[in-house]
C-alpha cells in the first residue's frame with residue numbers, strides 16, 4: 001500500500017520527533033534557524049552546525065515537507081536556489 005504525501009510527512013515527523021527526544025540537536029534554542037531570510041554568512045554558519053548534527057538524515061527527510069526556515073544544512077522555502 002502506498003502512503004499519501006501527508007502520511008509520508010507524518011512518518012518523517014514522527015521519526016524526527018523521536019530522535020529529538022533522545023538527542024539534543026545542535027540547533028536547539030538557536031532562533032537563527034527559524035528566520036525568513038538568511039545572509040550568506042548565516043547560511044554558512046548554520047550549514048556548519050547541521051554538519052555536526054547526529055540526526056541530520058532524519059531532519060532532511062522531514063525538511064522535504066517544510067516551506068520555511070533552515071533545516072538539515074539548507075534554506076527551505078525557495079523554488080530556486082535552495083542552498
Ligand code: SF4
Pocket residue numbers: 025026027028033049050051053054055056059060070071072073
Ligand atoms: S540537521 Fe540542522 S536543523 Fe536539523 S536538527 Fe540538526 S542542527 Fe537542527
